[in-house]
Amino acid sequence: MLYRKWGSKEDAVIKYTSSVDSDYAILEQVKKVMEAHVVELYLNGVISKKTARDILLAVKEFKEIKQGYEDVHEALEDHILTKVGEEGGWVGMARSRNDHVATALRLKMREEILEILEDLLELRKVVLNKAMEHKTTLFPSFTHLQPAQPTTFAHYLMYVEEEISSRWGVIFSVLKTLNRSPLGSGAIVGTNVRLNRKREAEMLGFDGVVVNTVSATSSRADMISAIAELATLMLSLSRIAEDLIFLSSSFVGYLRLPDSQVSTSSLMPQKRNAVTMEVLRAKGGECVGILTSTMAMYKGLPSGYDLDLQEMNSYYWKCTSIVKATIEVLKDLFQGIQVVKKDLDSSTLATDEAERLALNGKPYRQAYFEVKEMVLSDKFTSKITLEESVKLKAVAGSPNPQILEEDLKEALTRLERDSKSLDDYENLILSKIGQLRVVEDDVMQEGL
């Protein structure tokens, strides 16, 4: 216990405001932030090289947040004081837990999002590879969950890929906004020490700083945007999960999910329950709940730091870990998914038939009612086959195998381009972080 002055000795009261348990998720990031702060104090001449070295060594040794502290920041500072002695107390200068936690959260979210973006690229690749195998595999499409028009499985998979790649782009741009440093902004108005905030930002691999110190210390809007986009991704994935449950059900039976993804019943041995997709569908809802919880905590808070912000922290990682686990499961699923050969309902050719009549000169509404009449009196037959129906589609984004081939090529190019921009971005971050290591290495030589 280092900061507490108001003196409650009641465990229940202390525990109520402590973030020790949830701080484990950001332990490594908090240490990195402290290292950058110590280096900056040294570069400013506030502390000697020897003190900087002693403190950095103590920071690196810090592994455990003991109970009884308010949070990781207090525990770390106390650890430094114990290891280094009074000189260690310099770390409290020009710094607040407010700017340190805000910085650590952004660092952690950056890592999480980079991992998710990588995973999503792999998932996109799996889905596109599967699409390549199924360019002419007939497949049903639905509106209102009723059979609509014939399509191909590749066409469905291209839909899946586009849902993911659109989210990918938005998540990447949220990352770029998020990757700005709050460090050096103190508790709310900065400090009288001339910290170079841009240099601190560089050392931690940020793209720049959150300029205003009120915003830097107390805004969580970029964090919320990040999980909002992840939740939106989960919404799309959860709809796809629902499709897969439906299409693989033996009532419908167009898809067979890999054995790794289904589970039987303890009572009914014939069952192949699509359990992973059921969980995914539920987890989509959980992410909406997580997002709603953080939004509800955030809404109406006065600007400037409030402890309510601390209570939002654990929710961010709940969301990112759900997303990561979901992507893993989907990769396995799309690798092993199979289409079951099964006749499509030929009434789904009714639109093609009406369009054929219309393209031969009959106003569409008239053609539509003629075909409808035939369908209603069970006399509908079409001159067009299911295969031809798919080939007749003439617009971009449709299942026509020739058009789809083009779309597939474009999707692969987009995938390569995205993968390159992610690599470039990661390398940029790594090269910036290298600067912190150079100064740290120099400091570490002291006294050797």
Ligand code: ARG
């Ligand atoms: N543990 C807090 C958090 O995670 C940081 C502490 C800020 N506390 C304070 N009294 N200003 O947000």
